Every structure is written in structure tokens, then in C-alpha cells.
Amino acid sequence: MPTSWSDSIEKAPTGDGIGATSRASRSSYVPPHLRNRPPTSDPPSAPVSYAGTTLGNDPHGHGGLSVGEIHSVGPRKDRSGAGGSRGVGGGSGWNNRSGGWDRGREREANPFQDDADTEPPFGEQENTGINFDAYDDIPVETSGKNVPPPVNTFAEIDLGEALNLNIKRCKYVKPTPVQRYAIPISLTGRDLMACAQTGSGKTAAFCFPIISGIMKSSQSGPRPQRMPRMAFPSALILSPTRELSMQIHEEAKKFAYQTGVKVVVAYGGAPINLQLRELERGVDILVATPGRLVDLLERARVSLQMIRYLALDEADRMLDMGFEPQIRRIVQQMDMPPPGVRQTLLFSATFPKEIQRLAADFLSNYVFLAVGRVGSSTDLIVQRVEYVLETDKRSHLMDLLHAQIANGVQAKQALTLVFVETKKGADSLEHWLCINGFPATSIHGDRTQQEREYALRSFKSGKTPILVATDVAARGLDIPHVAHVVNFDLPNDIDDYVHRIGRTGRAGKSGLATAFFNENNSSLARPLADLMQESNQEVPAWLSRFAARSSFGRSSRRGGGSGGRFGGRDFRKDNSFNRGGGMDFYGGGNNVNSGYNAPGGYGGGYGPTVTSAWD
Numbered sequence: 001m002p003t004s005w006s007d008s009i010e011k012a013p014t015g016d017g018i019g020a021t022s023r024a025s026r027s028s029y030v031p032p033h034l035r036n037r038p039p040t041s042d043p044p045s046a047p048v049s050y051a052g053t054t055l056g057n058d059p060h061g062h063g064g065l066s067v068g069e070i071h072s073v074g075p076r077k078d079r080s081g082a083g084g085s086r087g088v089g090g091g092s093g094w095n096n097r098s099g100g101w102d103r104g105r106e107r108e109a110n111p112f113q114d115d116a117d118t119e120p121p122f123g124e125q126e127n128t129g130i131n132f133d134a135y136d137d138i139p140v141e142t143s144g145k146n147v148p149p150p151v152n153t154f155a156e157i158d159l160g161e162a163l164n165l166n167i168k169r170c171k172y173v174k175p176t177p178v179q180r181y182a183i184p185i186s187l188t189g190r191d192l193m194a195c196a197q198t199g200s201g202k203t204a205a206f207c208f209p210i211i212s213g214i215m216k217s218s219q220s221g222p223r224p225q226r227m228p229r230m231a232f233p234s235a236l237i238l239s240p241t242r243e244l245s246m247q248i249h250e251e252a253k254k255f256a257y258q259t260g261v262k263v264v265v266a267y268g269g270a271p272i273n274l275q276l277r278e279l280e281r282g283v284d285i286l287v288a289t290p291g292r293l294v295d296l297l298e299r300a301r302v303s304l305q306m307i308r309y310l311a312l313d314e315a316d317r318m319l320d321m322g323f324e325p326q327i328r329r330i331v332q333q334m335d336m337p338p339p340g341v342r343q344t345l346l347f348s349a350t351f352p353k354e355i356q357r358l359a360a361d362f363l364s365n366y367v368f369l370a371v372g373r374v375g376s377s378t379d380l381i382v383q384r385v386e387y388v389l390e391t392d393k394r395s396h397l398m399d400l401l402h403a404q405i406a407n408g409v410q411a412k413q414a415l416t417l418v419f420v421e422t423k424k425g426a427d428s429l430e431h432w433l434c435i436n437g438f439p440a441t442s443i444h445g446d447r448t449q450q451e452r453e454y455a456l457r458s459f460k461s462g463k464t465p466i467l468v469a470t471d472v473a474a475r476g477l478d479i480p481h482v483a484h485v486v487n488f489d490l491p492n493d494i495d496d497y498v499h500r501i502g503r504t505g506r507a508g509k510s511g512l513a514t515a516f517f518n519e520n521n522s523s524l525a526r527p528l529a530d531l532m533q534e535s536n537q538e539v540p541a542w543l544s545r546f547a548a549r550s551s552f553g554r555s556s557r558r559g560g561g562s563g564g565r566f567g568g569r570d571f572r573k574d575n576s577f578n579r580g581g582g583m584d585f586y587g588g589g590n591n592v593n594s595g596y597n598a599p600g601g602y603g604g605g606y607g608p609t610v611t612s613a614w615d
Ligand SMILES: Nc1ncnc2c1ncn2[C@@H]1O[C@H](COP(=O)(O)OP(=O)(O)OP(=O)(O)O)[C@@H](O)[C@H]1O
Pocket: 017, 127, 130, 171, 172, 173, 174, 175, 176, 179, 196, 197, 198, 199, 200, 201, 202, 203, 204, 348, 349, 475, 476, 477, 478, 502, 503, 506, 507
């Protein structure tokens, strides 16, 4: 019954929390540890030397810093020291307690657009309304050796004053569960594989420790002088789509405002020359899509030899069949320091075991963290599945949209995101919606980058409150006011479904997801029914019948032998994945909180994601 969906949508929020940013240009790179010094008569481009450290130029080595040197100067030296120390305002060793990279030079653009450097009102921000109670009883599991304990407040974490101020500016009153665990773990220098539900604050969970670590280090890198045009970032954050990279960049710039840490983004489809110029001005944190990064590496315009932090957002996607070769090339075949020297942070809402196994190649002595069950959706999203024949999908969608209007939901307060399988399908549905009087736009890999960005802006602003999208918009995008996600075409993989519906119900807010199901989706019946049950949703009887029938065919990779229950599981605990040979592959403790007692884990194999619509 398509007339009441908006009843289940909580009153819509009022702002996006992401400030628009204008970019200041800079004339030269200044490493963070020198950025807060009062202006001197030194020319801005004067060569900078590390305190007692020589940098080399070996493109295949580690920049002349021995492993031990890097190890001792990076965050890992803090394993039992400052990184683990707690207290408001931080302990000793901060190099950027006041001011940013622009000190004495050009002014750093204010991403909060408040122009006062004191604590601003942030009227546009809306994070105060977040319902954290929704996360209070969430089950959390950590495993690995000597897992650092979680914190309850940001004040307990030694992040540094400038970053703490930005956290306040963002109106983040307390850390979300994934942040409570992931930030202290990362601050001690440990590698981390973290799995937490969509919209639960993973971006900040990996950005805060990276920014804080770079602020704290006096070793952040000036480029070796023999390579004046090459950029030497200290941190690399990879994500699968251009729009997600742009979003992470915007977020990271807010968090890094006036910390002295410079964040640059590089992604395909945009003019490379602009990105090259930006890189030449200096970079501490490079946010990138893999394709564009490979291009920059091949042009010898970026070196990874100074990387101390590697973060993969949507890590399971980054390591699946589509991206894995590129990621291996970047991480293993260029000049990036190996695991154990760099710190590696992997984040996603879904982490199939096969991918966990692959990911272990990139990690060293890591902590596994699962907040909620791996791959589960949040209970904040009301999920509906309706049986709709292919030929009836358009009229059914129109019924849903008419119902929305009939319920008086303002367009700006209730954006609708419609997922389809193919790029052609997206174009044609967008066209059909428009000629039928529904303001719609679309985003997919055949549109130019300009068109994609325009479409996203138009959707976010409510100008076109319906966005038809392929999976290019399925992961990571944090768009306020998405009240309804419609799976016009269901994906083939349940994890893709989890990410798609996760575009609503974010940061403690509720949302609605409607899926059109028919015989073509039989293989998804069982995992979908399991997932819905897991998230306390009503499973239609007809879907359960489909699920029972389809169990004889392709098996659910969730249910396995555990009676349909699935959970956040570190694959190292599964004997079949244990590599044996006396290696203490798992070798760690296991902590379960909040009654996290579901047995099992993934039972089935990991099928490669269908990527027809992916960019
Ligand atoms: N501690 C916090 N307090 C309030 N809001 C927060 C906090 N941390 C993050 N947020 C907000 O929550 C929203 C979701 O965060 P984010 O995009 O990082 O989620 P995510 O877990 O990465 O989601 P996805 O799995 O879809 O990528 C953002 O709007 C962010 O600003």
C-alpha cells in the first residue's frame, strides 16, 4: 500500500552540516611543525629541514628514512606513550596548538563560513538533534591483541586543541560508538579493520586520528629538494567514487581547519592540472580515487614514500574484484612504506569474509572492530519490500511519489533517491519522471563530472528532489534530508542493498527504504529476508516463501550454518581461514559488549559485485 510511507519519516532535519568551501591559493608548502611560528623574514619557499632527519630520494625505498626512523617518529612511537595518554587539551608534543598552515601567509579558507575564529553559533549546523540513544545498546565487538579501551567523550581523547575546537564547531557533542572505539585504537598506532553501520560517523573516526597524528608529529614531510614538483603526502585516504572523495575532502578540511594540516583531493573527470597545482602547494592528507592517483603516480607527481597513514573508506569495495588490482598497485607496488611501518585503517559498513582475508595482506597486528553486526542495516531505517512486476514499476513509483505529495511532505525536507541497475535505465527513468511532472535528475558513470556534480547539488538543494542513480551513489554519500530510498531495481548483492538504503536514516535519524521485488530478484530473497529480520523489520510472507525456495539455489552468504543469524565476525576466528603453520594469525583477545552474542558469521562465499552501473 503505497500511500502512507511518509508517516514513518521523522520530521526532517534542517541543515546539512557541511559548509561550502572556497579554496585559498598558496604559494608554497610549509610543513605543519613550522606553520604556527610567527612570521619570519625567511622566504616562504625556503628549504625546510627536519629536526635531525635526512630525507633521501630513493623512489623505491622509503625516502631515506629507515624503517626504524619512521617508526620512531610516527604515531607508533606513541603506542605506550602520548597516543595513549588521555586528558583535555592533550599532553605534550603538540606542534600546532594555534593557527593553521596559512599563518603568516595566505589566509586559510574558513570551511565553516563563520569568519569569527571564536566558537560560532553555527546556525546552519544540525548535529545537536542527533538521537544518540539510537546507538546506545548497539553491540560492539573488538578482537586482536591488547585492544585499547574505548572512551565516552571527546574530552578523554588527546586530539589537540585545534581539532577539538573544530569538533565543537561541527557540533559533535559526543563520539558515536564507532568513534568511541576506533579513535583510541588508532591513536595508539594500531592498524584497524572497522565495520560500522551506514551513517554512524566513520569518516570522523578515521580522519581525527590522522589529523591529530600529523599535528602531533614534527616529522611531516617537506618534499626532497631534488623533486620540487613532487608531492609527498603523509596520509592517503582512498575511496571508490569521485563524489565520495570530494565529500571526505570537505569533511577533512573542516576537521583540519587551523590545525596546520593541509588536505588535497584528486579524482577523475576533473582537470588534472588544477589538482597538480594544488598538490604543488603542499599536501599532508591526500584524498583520492584510485584511478586518478595511479595517473599522478605514473606522472611522478606524487610519491607515497612518506605515507604514515593509509585509510581505505568503503574498504570492502576497494578490495573487491573491480578495484583490487589498482589498490595492490598503489599500496604494494609503488613506494609506500609496508604494513607495520605505515598505519592502515580500513572502514566499511560491510566486510565479507573473503574480503577480510584479502585485506589482511595490507595490515599488521590489527584490531578488528564491529559496531553492530557486520553488514547489517540500521534499525533506524524502515524497510519495505513490495512485489512489483517489471512492467508495473514506473506506475508503482508514481503512486509512491503522489502519496508523498498527498501527505504534504515538503520537497526540500524529503528527498527521494531512486536506485536503478543501469546507466541507460537511469536516463530513461529520469526523462519519464520529468515528463510526468516530477522534478528529477540523475547521476551515473556516463554523465560528465560536471553533470554529476550539478545533479548532486540540485538534489541536495531540493531543486530536483528526486535523484535517479546507479550504484555510483550507493556508498558513503551523506546527503541530509534523504527521507526515502527506492530500490526500483534491486541489486544482486545484499551488501549493495545495505549501502544503498544507508543513504537514509543517518546519524540517528530515521528513514524509509522501499524495494520493488519480483522473480528477477529471487537470488536476493533469502539474504534480504535475513537482513530484514535481523533489523527487526516486518518480512512479508511472500518474501519468506521466495527465500525458502531460493535457499536451494544460491546460498545466502550471511546465514551459513548459524540458523540465519549473522554477525560481526573477525574472519581470523574462523578456522577455515586460519593459515596455520604456527602463525598466531588471530592471536588476540576478544571483547564483546552489550550482549553481543550472535553465533556464526558469514557462511557462504563472496560473490563478486556486479559492477555494470559502477563508474
Ligand atoms: N560525533 C558526532 N556527532 C554528531 N554527528 C556526527 C558525529 N560523527 C559524525 N556525525 C555526522 O553523522 C553523519 C554521518 O557520518 P558519516 O558520513 O561519517 O557516516 P559513515 O559511517 O561514514 O556512513 P557510510 O557507511 O554511509 O559511509 C555526518 O553528517 C556526520 O557529520
